[in-house]
Amino acid sequence: EDQVTQSPEALRLQEGESSSLNCSYTVSGLRGLFWYRQDPGKGPEFLFTLYSAGEEKEKERLKATLTKKESFLHITAPKPEDSATYLCAVQAYEASGSRLTFGEGTQLTVNP
Amino acid sequence: ETGVTQTPRHLVMGMTNKKSLKCEQHLGHNAMYWYKQSAKKPLELMFVYSLEERVENNSVPSRFSPECPNSSHLFLHLHTLQPEDSALYLCASSQELSNEQFFGPGTRLTVL
Numbered sequence: 364e365d366q367v368t369q370s371p372e373a374l375r376l377q378e379g380e381s382s383s384l385n386c387s388y389t390v391s392g393l394r395g396l397f398w399y400r401q402d403p404g405k406g407p408e409f410l411f412t413l414y415s416a417g418e419e420k421e422k423e424r425l426k427a428t429l430t431k432k433e434s435f436l437h438i439t440a441p442k443p444e445d446s447a448t449y450l451c452a453v454q455a456y457e458a459s460g461s462r463l464t465f466g467e468g469t470q471l472t473v474n475p
Numbered sequence: 476e477t478g479v480t481q482t483p484r485h486l487v488m489g490m491t492n493k494k495s496l497k498c499e500q501h502l503g504h505n506a507m508y509w510y511k512q513s514a515k516k517p518l519e520l521m522f523v524y525s526l527e528e529r530v531e532n533n534s535v536p537s538r539f540s541p542e543c544p545n546s547s548h549l550f551l552h553l554h555t556l557q558p559e560d561s562a563l564y565l566c567a568s569s570q571e572l573s574n575e576q577f578f579g580p581g582t583r584l585t586v587l
Contacts (some may be wrong), residue, residue, distance in 0.1 A: 406578030
């Protein structure tokens with residue numbers, strides 16, 4: 364059974380204080396790992412897809428990295444508007460190719 | 476309209492009511508999904524449609540009945556729900572089953 368564990372559960376940062384969120388996973392065969400951002404009362408917003416160990420992707424203040432066991436979402440010099448819940452999900456190679464297994468998310472608060 | 480839209484955004488219903496949730500995607504995708512998001516729990520995949528055919532039914536109670544009349548529209552018909560069915564119901568779409576999924580804003584459902 365595929366599993367995703369995200370840590371920490373909640374994180375408070377001061378504006379400009381860089382940090383990282385962790386996503387540990389176990390999957391039979393990784394097709395892709397996805398990061399989403401979710402604001403309160405809204406649907407998840409797609410951020411990145413990573414496919415193989417060593418891959419990195421960047422978008423503004425966010426950088427996602429992938430190893431064979433975990434992914435990190437690095438936030439550099441965050442701003443209050445980066446406050447949200449960040450979700451990680453994995454997709455395994457299987458017949459339908461459609462199932463995403465999500466973690467419970469990390470709730471990030473950036474104080475001004 | 477752009478992206479994935481869902482109506483209604485909020486719904487309150489009694490246990491004996493029948494209601495439907497509607498999802499429409501304007502992205503030209505060929506796969507659509509229903510998810511349930513409850514407090515403090517990861518997103519749970521409910522149903523998957525590819526090219527208007529159901530490809531996955533994740534052990535969902537029969538009081539939830541999906542319908543996909545074409546590749547742009549997805550419905551979730553609800554009847555005789557239970558209070559524990561109260562949650563945020565999210566629709567998503569993707570181009571092919573293995574690609575990243577794009578989510579709508581969700582319907583906040585409350586069952587009295």
